[in-house]
Amino acid sequence: MIDFLPSIRQLFAFVFFITGIYFLLSTAVGLIRFPNLYTRLHAGSKCLMAGGISVFMGCIALEGISFVSLKLIIILAFLLITNPIAIHVIAKFDNNYNLIPKVYTKEDFEK
Amino acid sequence: MLYVILAIILSAILAFYRVFKGPSLPDRLVAMNSIGVMFLLVLVLLSYYFERKIFLDVALVYGISLFINVLIMAKYLKIPWKG
Amino acid sequence: MINIVFYLLLLFLIITAFFMVFTKDLSNSVITLPLFGAILVIIFVILQAPGVALAGAIMTAGLTTAFFVITINKTEY
Amino acid sequence: MKKKLLTFVLTFVLWFVLAGRFNIQVFLLGTIICSIISLMMAENLFRLIQMKDGTKDFPKKLYYIFMVIIAFIYDVFLSAFKVSRHAFEMKPSFSPRLVSVQTSLENSNSMATLVHFFTLPQGALAMDFDDIYKEYVIHWIDVDSDDEVEGKKTLILKHENLIAKIFD
Incomplete structure (x- = not known):
C-alpha cells in the first residue's frame, strides 16, 4: 500500500507528458505547414495552450499538495489569462493594415 | 524528465523556421510568442530536474516579461515605409 | 544526458545571433532579441546560477527589447 | 473601506x-x-467591477465558477485535437470564413470575458468588436456551409448562459 500511491502518480504524470509533447509538436508543424496568417494564429493559440495545460497538470500530479503546486497553479492561471489577449492583439495589429484580403475562397488554399 | 525537455527544445527549433522565413511581420510575432511559452515550460521542467524550487521564480518573472514584450511590439512596431 | 540539451541550446544561440546580425530589416532583428535573452536565461539555469538568471530575465529579455522598439518608433527609418 | x-x-x-x-x-x-x-x-x-452585485449570493456563484472552469478545460482539449488533426494531414483541408455574431449580454465585464471563451474553447478567433450593434467579428476554422454556422452558434450560447449567471 505504501508503494501503491506514488506509482499511480507516476502513471498520471507520464500520460500528461505524452499528450503535452504531442500538442507542442503539432504546434510547431502547424506553424510551418499552414498557408495563411489566421490559420497560424489558430495553431499558435489552441494547440499551444493545450500543451501548456497538460505539462503543468503533469507537474502538479508529480508534486502533490504543497506550496509549490499552489505557485504552479498561479503561473498556469496567469498564462491562461494573458495568452488569448496576446493573440487578440496580434490579430488586431494585422487587421489595421489590411495585409490579407478579408474573404477567402476554397481555391486559395489548394494551390 | 529529460526526454520531455529534449522534445520541447526540438519543437522550438522547428518553430524558429517561421521566424527565419516569415512573409510578413505578424507571422514572426506569433512564432516568437510560441517559442517563448515553450521556453517557459522548459524552465518549469528544469526546476523539477534539479529539485531546487527557487527556479520557479525565474519562470514567473520570465512569463511577465514575455507578455509585456508582445504588447509593446504590437503597439509600437510599424510596417516599413516604402517609396 | 544533460550535455545533449546544453549543446543543442548553444547551437540554437549561435543560429539566433547570426540571424540577428545578418538580416536586412531592422524590425526582424528586434523580434529575435528576446529569444536570444531567453536562451541565455536557460543556460544560466543549467549552470546553477539563479541570481544571474533573474537579472537576465528582467533586463535582457524584457527591458532592452522595449527600449529598442520605442527608439525605432521614434526615429523615422 | x-x-x-x-x-x-x-x-x-x-x-x-x-x-x-x-x-x-x-x-x-x-x-x-x-x-x-x-x-x-x-x-x-x-x-470596473461592481462590488455591490458581486457579493450578494457568493456560495451559489462559486458553483457556477467551478462549472465554467470544467467546461473551459474540456473544450480546450477538444478543439486543440481538431486543429492538430489538420496539421498532420497529407493535404491540409479546411475552409475558413469570417462570421459576425451578436450577443445579448449587458455588462461590460461579461462582454470582455466572453472573448476568452471565443478564442480558446471554440474553433474561432475573435478579431474585432463593434460597440453600437454589439457584434463580434469571428474567424472560424473548418466551417463548410451556412447551415453549419447556425449549428455552431448554439455552442456559444451554452457558455453565454453560464457567464450571464455569474456577472449579472
Whole structure:
C-alpha cells in the first residue's frame, strides 16, 4: 500500500507528458505547414495552450499538495489569462493594415 | 524528465523556421510568442530536474516579461515605409 | 544526458545571433532579441546560477527589447 | 473601506504563496508592503467591477465558477485535437470564413470575458468588436456551409448562459 500511491502518480504524470509533447509538436508543424496568417494564429493559440495545460497538470500530479503546486497553479492561471489577449492583439495589429484580403475562397488554399 | 525537455527544445527549433522565413511581420510575432511559452515550460521542467524550487521564480518573472514584450511590439512596431 | 540539451541550446544561440546580425530589416532583428535573452536565461539555469538568471530575465529579455522598439518608433527609418 | 480591506487580504495571501514559508520576518515585511499597496492603489484596482452585485449570493456563484472552469478545460482539449488533426494531414483541408455574431449580454465585464471563451474553447478567433450593434467579428476554422454556422452558434450560447449567471 505504501508503494501503491506514488506509482499511480507516476502513471498520471507520464500520460500528461505524452499528450503535452504531442500538442507542442503539432504546434510547431502547424506553424510551418499552414498557408495563411489566421490559420497560424489558430495553431499558435489552441494547440499551444493545450500543451501548456497538460505539462503543468503533469507537474502538479508529480508534486502533490504543497506550496509549490499552489505557485504552479498561479503561473498556469496567469498564462491562461494573458495568452488569448496576446493573440487578440496580434490579430488586431494585422487587421489595421489590411495585409490579407478579408474573404477567402476554397481555391486559395489548394494551390 | 529529460526526454520531455529534449522534445520541447526540438519543437522550438522547428518553430524558429517561421521566424527565419516569415512573409510578413505578424507571422514572426506569433512564432516568437510560441517559442517563448515553450521556453517557459522548459524552465518549469528544469526546476523539477534539479529539485531546487527557487527556479520557479525565474519562470514567473520570465512569463511577465514575455507578455509585456508582445504588447509593446504590437503597439509600437510599424510596417516599413516604402517609396 | 544533460550535455545533449546544453549543446543543442548553444547551437540554437549561435543560429539566433547570426540571424540577428545578418538580416536586412531592422524590425526582424528586434523580434529575435528576446529569444536570444531567453536562451541565455536557460543556460544560466543549467549552470546553477539563479541570481544571474533573474537579472537576465528582467533586463535582457524584457527591458532592452522595449527600449529598442520605442527608439525605432521614434526615429523615422 | 471594504475595497481596501479586500485588497489587503488578497495581496497578503498572494505574498505568502509566493514566499513559500512562514517566518516572523516574512510576516512583518508582508504586512508593511501590503498595507502600502492597499492604501495607495485600492481605487484603481476595482474601478470596473461592481462590488455591490458581486457579493450578494457568493456560495451559489462559486458553483457556477467551478462549472465554467470544467467546461473551459474540456473544450480546450477538444478543439486543440481538431486543429492538430489538420496539421498532420497529407493535404491540409479546411475552409475558413469570417462570421459576425451578436450577443445579448449587458455588462461590460461579461462582454470582455466572453472573448476568452471565443478564442480558446471554440474553433474561432475573435478579431474585432463593434460597440453600437454589439457584434463580434469571428474567424472560424473548418466551417463548410451556412447551415453549419447556425449549428455552431448554439455552442456559444451554452457558455453565454453560464457567464450571464455569474456577472449579472
